[in-house]
Amino acid sequence: MRIKVQKAPFDLGGEVNAFTARQNNMGAVVTFTGIVRDLEAGRLEAMEIEHYPGMTEKALGQIARDATDRWSLGDVLIIHRFGRLTPQDMIMMVATSAPHRADAFQAADFLMDYLKSRAPFWKKEVTDAGADWVEARQADEAALDRWG
Amino acid sequence: MRIKVQKAPFDLGGEVNAFTARQNNMGAVVTFTGIVRDLEAGRLEAMEIEHYPGMTEKALGQIARDATDRWSLGDVLIIHRFGRLTPQDMIMMVATSAPHRADAFQAADFLMDYLKSRAPFWKKEVTDAGADWVEARQADEAALDRWG
Amino acid sequence: MDVLYFAWVRERIGEPREHVETGARTVRELVEELRGREDRYAAAFADLDALRVAVDQELADFDAPLKNVREVAFFPPMTGG
Amino acid sequence: MDVLYFAWVRERIGEPREHVETGARTVRELVEELRGREDRYAAAFADLDALRVAVDQELADFDAPLKNVREVAFFPPMTGG
Numbered sequence: 001m002r003i004k005v006q007k008a009p010f011d012l013g014g015e016v017n018a019f020t021a022r023q024n025n026m027g028a029v030v031t032f033t034g035i036v037r038d039l040e041a042g043r044l045e046a047m048e049i050e051h052y053p054g055m056t057e058k059a060l061g062q063i064a065r066d067a068t069d070r071w072s073l074g075d076v077l078i079i080h081r082f083g084r085l086t087p088q089d090m091i092m093m094v095a096t097s098a099p100h101r102a103d104a105f106q107a108a109d110f111l112m113d114y115l116k117s118r119a120p121f122w123k124k125e126v127t128d129a130g131a132d133w134v135e136a137r138q139a140d141e142a143a144l145d146r147w148g
Numbered sequence: 149m150r151i152k153v154q155k156a157p158f159d160l161g162g163e164v165n166a167f168t169a170r171q172n173n174m175g176a177v178v179t180f181t182g183i184v185r186d187l188e189a190g191r192l193e194a195m196e197i198e199h200y201p202g203m204t205e206k207a208l209g210q211i212a213r214d215a216t217d218r219w220s221l222g223d224v225l226i227i228h229r230f231g232r233l234t235p236q237d238m239i240m241m242v243a244t245s246a247p248h249r250a251d252a253f254q255a256a257d258f259l260m261d262y263l264k265s266r267a268p269f270w271k272k273e274v275t276d277a278g279a280d281w282v283e284a285r286q287a288d289e290a291a292l293d294r295w296g
Numbered sequence: 297m298d299v300l301y302f303a304w305v306r307e308r309i310g311e312p313r314e315h316v317e318t319g320a321r322t323v324r325e326l327v328e329e330l331r332g333r334e335d336r337y338a339a340a341f342a343d344l345d346a347l348r349v350a351v352d353q354e355l356a357d358f359d360a361p362l363k364n365v366r367e368v369a370f371f372p373p374m375t376g377g
Numbered sequence: 378m379d380v381l382y383f384a385w386v387r388e389r390i391g392e393p394r395e396h397v398e399t400g401a402r403t404v405r406e407l408v409e410e411l412r413g414r415e416d417r418y419a420a421a422f423a424d425l426d427a428l429r430v431a432v433d434q435e436l437a438d439f440d441a442p443l444k445n446v447r448e449v450a451f452f453p454p455m456t457g458g
Contacts, residue, residue: 011161012165013161013164015161015164016179026183026185027182027185028180028182029180030256031177031178033176034249037175050383052383054434058434058435073218092458099185101180105253105260108178117455117457120455121457122452129288133385134453136455136456149317198306200300200450201304202353206353206354240377261374264374264375265376267375267376268376269374269377270371278306283372283373283375284373
């Protein structure tokens, strides 16, 4: 299990290759990568991500352990950036490995749902008209109910 | 949409980086990679994959189009190998991109379910005791019902 | 028309493809005709539930018509992914 | 104890953290005490439904006890991923 919280960009391809090479007899690897989207009007200057150093690592570790307890997994990787990002920048990624595909898929989906609403990150959108904190979506909170 | 059916290995990291770089304003990229697992007893010498040249490309293209019709996607990539593979070799990968994560996840999951049962590939396991064709699992066929 | 065989069907028939001149109107009639030829065909086509068929490279069923068809393939359930 | 603020809570309070000497027994009592101090606190804590709290870096609720606690943090619902 690896958790990285960092300001620097990460190399998605390098990370997934290294993750996969570390696995032993896992039949399935799933990755999810989140990327900064521009706003509808195409005027996002930056997305600023704030986090809670200390708690962030603990919360991500707990989410990863919950996934490992729940599904038959080989390994979990979570990388999440903070700081100032611009459209097309990668924000975060997760990777899961498992003997069978359903476990790898469900665990990655679960990690994303919990990352959205239970990891202490906050996003601010900066445009030429000002800056606004992104509001948590009801749907993201509701998505947690899927996992009982 | 890209479909590759090939004997040669592929570079998962290079493929996902190239795929992601081609996207325009997609917030989510999901990948699935299938890897040859050893048998319980640890004596798999090889997995031989046969396919139906011509039909394979058509079937994979149709599955990718079905996914694109069904979810709001940016792009789909499918790579599937044939020939003689050994444990830890990557068999295949899919990648999906979408504005939002649920679409990317569901489409990748859907692609895998259809690839398993509707793309003309057949696997043979070779051990020192002989060679056996892998039988299709009832559960894989049943998984298609999830998609209505 | 060309008739193709894959996986254990190919192994039982003993070849991957052959050209067949036939008046069969459906896949099922073609199967009956082949079954009557030699034991290896009877062995390959013993249990149709264990077989899948593609007509001109599209999955089909055993009642599919063969008019203007160029290629029929027989194989076990697929195991991709 | 240390009290930390994130996102718009930090912006309304005007600083990311401060040291607070308090006899508050629960998070809710701490909030009441802070609200009474200055307008900026009253503004930040106007609607508790819009706030989340962590006690010693674990999510908690407003009735959580503060005995032996070193760090309390207030912030809006999280938007990771």
